[in-house]
Amino acid sequence: MPCPAQMLGFTTPIRLARVIFGGRTFRSYINPPREAHSTALPLSQHVFASNRRTEPHPHSCDNTARMPPQFTPRTLKTFQRRLLAWFRAHQRDLPWRSSRDPYRIWVAEIMLQQTRIAAVLPYYRRFLKTFPTVESLARAPQEKVLQLWSGLGYYSRARNLHRAAKEIASSHAGEFPRTLEAALALPGIGSYTAAAVLSIAYDQPLAVLDGNVARVLARLGAIRGDLRAPARWRQLAASAQSYLALTAPGDWNQALMELGETICTPRIPRCGVCPVSRWCLARARGLTREIPAPRRKRAPVRIRIAAAILRDPRGRTILVRDPGAHDDVLFSRMWQFPAVEVARHPEAELATHLHDILKIDRASLHLEPLPSARHGVTFRNITLLPFLARVPRLPKRPRTRVLLLSRLAQLPASSATHKIAAALARR
């Protein structure tokens, strides 16, 4: 039977892993990985004393985790008290902190994946107003869920959230699961989200590890190297578990994240006001600027995409969905204007595309160029080239939708689509 820490992907004891990048080509990356080297730290605390097996075997929970040497059990307690006190005094009033409803916490955690609080806030309020309970979300059509997610990005989050809500409604009596195993079985819920919801809503002793926590822990323990490398991430996860304040796991997790976001920031941390700087090995060794190591990043690829706003005399336009493989990347399988990646002759290539998918007659088609816009999707650096085409009537085709341009916001559409529509107003 795996212990909770193992289910979160920890392997204990942590081995000093030399990460091998042999054979990898770095040419296409901006930041080639540095020589990987772990910082050796003593195994100094038992994490899951109660889970200790008399017969340790490779799959048992070994209970030991790496912890920076500046701590003793007593100073660890002081450290925890200080950080918790700081959090309780300085935490911001965020909508998902006003209740312990697991549903509300879960939705927030999904939205917050790779997304800043400021970006989430308006989406969260609107979403909770529309779907105040897991049952209301489970009953909703996916189209409506995606519409409320439009512009927030990572749309599979919304699709998975919706699927998970249906599962909770049908198989968990409408209650978010209380066990780690059941939570992890839900779509869109991984180590981080499971630990976050279970600790915050149910007081379960599960430490979260996200980008913020990883940075804080890496600095505390002066851990060098790429924090996202799987072996090091597991090391950090074990470390996080060893720090966890069992008296208030939810507050503790949020305290670490809040510290990382407001004090222990990526570039220039505000060590002067950090409540736990006295225990920070990176600060003691002058390594705060070296830690964390920069993330490896794919080199950007520039592409151009031409898109057509067809408009009939009544001000209606036509949107398409799932028109072809490469368009999905940019438009996330949501409603979009007919568009195609172009090379040398955007107008001509777009006209051909419109003929191909909508059977629009090329000869009578006039495409008026609109102001271009820029759009980034992961490593793609996209120039959007919108065109306006006035047409007497809009075609009727499968997987298309005709609607007033002014009603665009009522459909699921990515930001790229909204940028194209906005070009019309900037004309």
Add this chain to the structure above:
DNA sequence: AATGCGGGGTC
């Protein structure tokens, strides 16, 4: 272990 997925705040 590596990759792709959105979008925007912040420096």
Add this chain to the structure above:
DNA sequence: GACCCAGCATT
């Protein structure tokens, strides 16, 4: 303009 974010699923 670069960096990175309250990660997850897939291969």
